[in-house]
Amino acid sequence: MVFSSLEFLFAFLPVTLGAYWLAPRRARNTVLLVASLAFYTWGGGAFVFALLGVIAANFVLGFAVARRGDRSGERRRQWGVAAAVLVNMGLLAYFKYANFFVGQVDGLRGALDLGSTDWAAVTLPIGISFFTFQAMSYTVDVARGTRVPLRNPIDFALYVALFPQLIAGPIVRFHEISDQLGNRRAGMDAFAEGAVRFTHGLVKKIVVADAVAVVADAAFATPPGELNAVTAWLGVTAYTLQIYFDFSGYSDMAIGLGRMFGFRFPENFARPYSAVSVTDFWRRWHMTLSNWFRDYLFIPLGGSRDGAGRTYRNLWIVFLLTGLWHGAAWTFVAWGAYHGALLVAERFMEQRPTGSTNLVPLRRAATLLAVMVGWVLFRAETLTGALGYLRAMVAPGSLEIVPRVAEVLDVRVTLVLALASLVVLLPRHLVLGPTLERARGAAPAVARLAVLGLALPYALLLMAGGSFSPFLYFRF
Amino acid sequence: MSPTGRLLVAVAFATVLFVPGVLWLTGFQGEEIENRDLTQAPAFDSPADVFDTDTYEQASAYVVDQLPLRSALVEANAKLNLEVFDESPNPAVTLGADGWLFLTEALDNVCEPVVPPDEVAARMNRLAGIVAGSGRELVLTIAPDKNAIYPEHLGEGERSEPGGGDQRGEGERSEPGGGDQGGEGDAAEKGACADETRSELRERLDAVTPPGYVDAYAAMEGIADAADRPVYYPHDTHWTTRGLASFVEQIVEALQPGLWDPEALTIREEPHTGDLTRLLGMPSELETQRTFVDRPGVATPGLEGDERLRPPSTGEIVTQAPEGTPRLPGRTLVIFDSFFDNAIGMLAPYTTELTFVRWGQFDETRFAELVRDHDVIVIESAERNAYEKYGAELGSEAQARALLDVLGAAGS
Structure with a gap:
C-alpha cells in the first residue's frame, strides 16, 4: 500500500488517525505500532516476521552495547555492534544481494561450462534497506553513548517500524527522533502542517512524477539502435524530473504523515537540482x-x-x-x-561550494549535466543498455522524436514536463516543502491554498482515474 | 502558518480524508462502473490469510470499489481529459471526428494481424471447404469494425485519406503511406495500415471465394449508403440493430431465398449505453431505435426479453411456430461474438432448432462435434478478432484434422 493510493488515503489513514486521536495518550504509540505492522503486512505479508525479528534482535542488542561504565564494557560493546552488523547487514545481504551474487557466480560457471547453481530466487521484503539501516543506527548510537537504550519495546518497535518512513524513508537516525518517541504533541497545529506537507508530496508524485514517467519509460524502452539524441535527452530529462518528484514527493508525504502524528522527521531533499557541485548535490539529495x-x-x-x-x-x-x-x-x-x-x-x-556568484549558473548547469548522465546509469536495465543510451545522447541524427516516445507526449504530459523542468531554475535556498508547511505570510498562504484547493482535487481525480480499469465486455 | 490558516487547513484536509468513509458508513457505496462485479471483501478463512499479500490486494481492490463518489471522480477526470486536454481518458478508446469513438484495438489488431491476410483467406477457404464439402449449408462472415464503414468519422489522426468514405465499395480505400495525406504520426499510420490489411484480406477472399462466405463489408457499405441514419453507434463499437437486421436479412436470404419477411421487423425506442463511453468512464445513455424480428405466431422459448439483445454464451432453442410457417429446416448452429448478440434473436424465428455458441466456449473437438450435429452452420467474427479466430483458431491445421476426423466418422 503506497501513500498515493486510494485505499491508503481513504481507509488506512483515516482509520489510523481516528484511532490515534481517540486513544489515551499512553496508548498512542501502541496504536501507531499496530497500524505500522498492519501497514507492513498489507504490502509485505509474512515478511512482517523479518521486520519483527530485526526489532527483537536490535532491542536486545541495544542493552548489550549500552555503556555502563564497567571495564569489560568495550569488548562487550564491540561484540554487540558486530552482532548487530551481522544481523542487520546479513539479512539485507541475503535478501537483497543473494540473487545478484548467485547470478554472477552462474555467469562464471557458465563461462567455464560448469552449469548453473540450483538456487530458488529470494523475494525481497519491502523496505528492508530502510528498516535495517534504522535498526543499525539505534545500536550504534547506543554503543557510542549518544543515546541510552530504550526500555519500552513498544517505543523501540515504533522507531523501527513507524509506517510513514518504513518503506521508503527518510532514514531517521535514532538520535534524531529518540526524544520524540515518548514525548511529542500531535494536535491540530501539527495535523495542519502535516496535511499541507503530505498534500504537497502527493501532488508531486501524482501530478508530476507519474505524468513524466511515461516519457522516461518510453525513451528507456526504445532499443538503442532506434534512439536518437533528441529522444535520448528528452528521456533522461523526463527521468531526472520523475525520480526527483517521485522520491522527494514520497519523502514529503512521509514527513507530512509523521507530522500529523506529532513527529518531526529530518528533511530528505533541499532543491538538489540547484546544486553547484556534486558534493553540494549530495548535501541536497536523499x-x-x-x-x-x-x-x-x-x-x-x-x-x-x-x-x-x-x-x-x-x-x-x-x-x-x-x-x-x-x-x-x-x-x-x-x-x-x-x-x-x-x-x-x-x-x-x-x-x-563558494560564495562566488558569478559562476553559479554555469556550475549549476554543469552539476545538473553530471547528475543527468548518472541517472542514465541508474535507470538503464544493464550496463550495455546504459552505454548505448549514452552513445545515443551524443550521436548526431534525426531531430524527430521517435514514434514510441512521441506517442506518449500528449498535451498534459508535455505541459507537466515543461513546467516541472522549471524546478532547475528556482533559487537554491527556496525549499518548498518546509516553506509550505510552516511559513507565515501572504505568499505561502496563497501557495497552500493552491496546493489544497486546486492541486489536491486534481490529484484525487488522477488517482480515481488511475484506479479505473474497465472491461469492454462484462467480466463475472 | 497563522492559527486561522491552520484551522482551515485541518478542517479541509480532514473533510477530504473522512467524508468518503462517513458516506460509506451511511450507505453510499461504490457502483459497478467497470463492466465487472465489485470485489468482495477478503474472507480471512484461515490464519495464513492474515500473512498472505493476496488477501490485502483483494482488500485494496475492495476499498477502491466501495469508495463512494469514485464514479463521479472517474467521470470528472475523463471529462477533464476530454474537454481540457482534448485527449482520450482511456487509450483503449480512440477519439474520432464529430464525437465518434473507436476501439483502439480494432485499429491495432487489423494493423498488425496475428496471421497475415493471405493466410487467413486460405485457412477460411480450407475450413469452409471441409464444412460445405460435408453437405452442410454454411455462412461464413466477418463483421466489419466501424472504422471500416465510417472512415470519415475517424478524424484527422486515423484517416488514411481525406474523404476515404467516397471510395467505399472499391475495396481499395488506402494506399501505403496514405497517412501522409490525411493524418499525422503513429495514429495516421495505424489507420492506413488497418485499411491496407483489410483491403488485402478482401482481395484475397474475392480471389479464393470460400464456399458460403458472405461479404459483410460490401453488404454493410451498401446498407450504410442507403440508410438515413448511421448503421453503427457513434459511441459504441457495434453496429446498430437496424444495420444488423439488414445484414441478417442477407444471411437468411443466402440460406433460403424468399424466407425473410420484412413485415416481421418491429422497431422500438430503447435507451442504449455506448460501450465506448463506459470505457471512457463517462457512460452516456442514448435513446435509440432497436430492431426486433417478431414473426406472427412464432415463439423462441429460452430467448425472451433482454436475452434477445444479450443472449447467454451458449443456448439451444426449439422454435415454436404454427404449422406451415416457413423456416430453415433442420438444426442451425451459430458461432458468434458481441456483433451478433442481437442477431441470435433475429435469426431464431427463422430456424427450426437453433444452437448458439459464443467464441471461446469450445475447443477443436467440440467445434467439430457441433458441426457434425447441425445442418446449417453460421460463423461470425468481428473484424478485429477475425485474423485470430479464422487464422489461428478455426483455420488451424489441428481444427481441420479434427473436423475431418469427426465429420468423416459421422459418414458425412
Missing part, C-alpha cells in the same frame, strides 16, 4: 541516506582525517556502497562509482 553513510561508515572508516589518499578511498567505498544500496545490479555499482569519482575529483580540485 540527505538522510548521505547522513547515515557519513555517520556510520565514512567516519568509522577514518573520514577525511588521515590524508587525501585515505579520504579519496573512503569516499569511493561509501559511494560504491551507496550505489549498491540502491539495488543489486552493476548499473547501480557503476552509478555509485561514477558519483564517487566525481566527488573525489572535486575534492582533488578543491572545487567546493
Whole structure:
C-alpha cells in the first residue's frame, strides 16, 4: 500500500488517525505500532516476521552495547555492534544481494561450462534497506553513548517500524527522533502542517512524477539502435524530473504523515537540482541516506582525517556502497562509482561550494549535466543498455522524436514536463516543502491554498482515474 | 502558518480524508462502473490469510470499489481529459471526428494481424471447404469494425485519406503511406495500415471465394449508403440493430431465398449505453431505435426479453411456430461474438432448432462435434478478432484434422 493510493488515503489513514486521536495518550504509540505492522503486512505479508525479528534482535542488542561504565564494557560493546552488523547487514545481504551474487557466480560457471547453481530466487521484503539501516543506527548510537537504550519495546518497535518512513524513508537516525518517541504533541497545529506537507508530496508524485514517467519509460524502452539524441535527452530529462518528484514527493508525504502524528522527521531533499557541485548535490539529495553513510561508515572508516589518499578511498567505498544500496545490479555499482569519482575529483580540485556568484549558473548547469548522465546509469536495465543510451545522447541524427516516445507526449504530459523542468531554475535556498508547511505570510498562504484547493482535487481525480480499469465486455 | 490558516487547513484536509468513509458508513457505496462485479471483501478463512499479500490486494481492490463518489471522480477526470486536454481518458478508446469513438484495438489488431491476410483467406477457404464439402449449408462472415464503414468519422489522426468514405465499395480505400495525406504520426499510420490489411484480406477472399462466405463489408457499405441514419453507434463499437437486421436479412436470404419477411421487423425506442463511453468512464445513455424480428405466431422459448439483445454464451432453442410457417429446416448452429448478440434473436424465428455458441466456449473437438450435429452452420467474427479466430483458431491445421476426423466418422 503506497501513500498515493486510494485505499491508503481513504481507509488506512483515516482509520489510523481516528484511532490515534481517540486513544489515551499512553496508548498512542501502541496504536501507531499496530497500524505500522498492519501497514507492513498489507504490502509485505509474512515478511512482517523479518521486520519483527530485526526489532527483537536490535532491542536486545541495544542493552548489550549500552555503556555502563564497567571495564569489560568495550569488548562487550564491540561484540554487540558486530552482532548487530551481522544481523542487520546479513539479512539485507541475503535478501537483497543473494540473487545478484548467485547470478554472477552462474555467469562464471557458465563461462567455464560448469552449469548453473540450483538456487530458488529470494523475494525481497519491502523496505528492508530502510528498516535495517534504522535498526543499525539505534545500536550504534547506543554503543557510542549518544543515546541510552530504550526500555519500552513498544517505543523501540515504533522507531523501527513507524509506517510513514518504513518503506521508503527518510532514514531517521535514532538520535534524531529518540526524544520524540515518548514525548511529542500531535494536535491540530501539527495535523495542519502535516496535511499541507503530505498534500504537497502527493501532488508531486501524482501530478508530476507519474505524468513524466511515461516519457522516461518510453525513451528507456526504445532499443538503442532506434534512439536518437533528441529522444535520448528528452528521456533522461523526463527521468531526472520523475525520480526527483517521485522520491522527494514520497519523502514529503512521509514527513507530512509523521507530522500529523506529532513527529518531526529530518528533511530528505533541499532543491538538489540547484546544486553547484556534486558534493553540494549530495548535501541536497536523499540527505538522510548521505547522513547515515557519513555517520556510520565514512567516519568509522577514518573520514577525511588521515590524508587525501585515505579520504579519496573512503569516499569511493561509501559511494560504491551507496550505489549498491540502491539495488543489486552493476548499473547501480557503476552509478555509485561514477558519483564517487566525481566527488573525489572535486575534492582533488578543491572545487567546493563558494560564495562566488558569478559562476553559479554555469556550475549549476554543469552539476545538473553530471547528475543527468548518472541517472542514465541508474535507470538503464544493464550496463550495455546504459552505454548505448549514452552513445545515443551524443550521436548526431534525426531531430524527430521517435514514434514510441512521441506517442506518449500528449498535451498534459508535455505541459507537466515543461513546467516541472522549471524546478532547475528556482533559487537554491527556496525549499518548498518546509516553506509550505510552516511559513507565515501572504505568499505561502496563497501557495497552500493552491496546493489544497486546486492541486489536491486534481490529484484525487488522477488517482480515481488511475484506479479505473474497465472491461469492454462484462467480466463475472 | 497563522492559527486561522491552520484551522482551515485541518478542517479541509480532514473533510477530504473522512467524508468518503462517513458516506460509506451511511450507505453510499461504490457502483459497478467497470463492466465487472465489485470485489468482495477478503474472507480471512484461515490464519495464513492474515500473512498472505493476496488477501490485502483483494482488500485494496475492495476499498477502491466501495469508495463512494469514485464514479463521479472517474467521470470528472475523463471529462477533464476530454474537454481540457482534448485527449482520450482511456487509450483503449480512440477519439474520432464529430464525437465518434473507436476501439483502439480494432485499429491495432487489423494493423498488425496475428496471421497475415493471405493466410487467413486460405485457412477460411480450407475450413469452409471441409464444412460445405460435408453437405452442410454454411455462412461464413466477418463483421466489419466501424472504422471500416465510417472512415470519415475517424478524424484527422486515423484517416488514411481525406474523404476515404467516397471510395467505399472499391475495396481499395488506402494506399501505403496514405497517412501522409490525411493524418499525422503513429495514429495516421495505424489507420492506413488497418485499411491496407483489410483491403488485402478482401482481395484475397474475392480471389479464393470460400464456399458460403458472405461479404459483410460490401453488404454493410451498401446498407450504410442507403440508410438515413448511421448503421453503427457513434459511441459504441457495434453496429446498430437496424444495420444488423439488414445484414441478417442477407444471411437468411443466402440460406433460403424468399424466407425473410420484412413485415416481421418491429422497431422500438430503447435507451442504449455506448460501450465506448463506459470505457471512457463517462457512460452516456442514448435513446435509440432497436430492431426486433417478431414473426406472427412464432415463439423462441429460452430467448425472451433482454436475452434477445444479450443472449447467454451458449443456448439451444426449439422454435415454436404454427404449422406451415416457413423456416430453415433442420438444426442451425451459430458461432458468434458481441456483433451478433442481437442477431441470435433475429435469426431464431427463422430456424427450426437453433444452437448458439459464443467464441471461446469450445475447443477443436467440440467445434467439430457441433458441426457434425447441425445442418446449417453460421460463423461470425468481428473484424478485429477475425485474423485470430479464422487464422489461428478455426483455420488451424489441428481444427481441420479434427473436423475431418469427426465429420468423416459421422459418414458425412
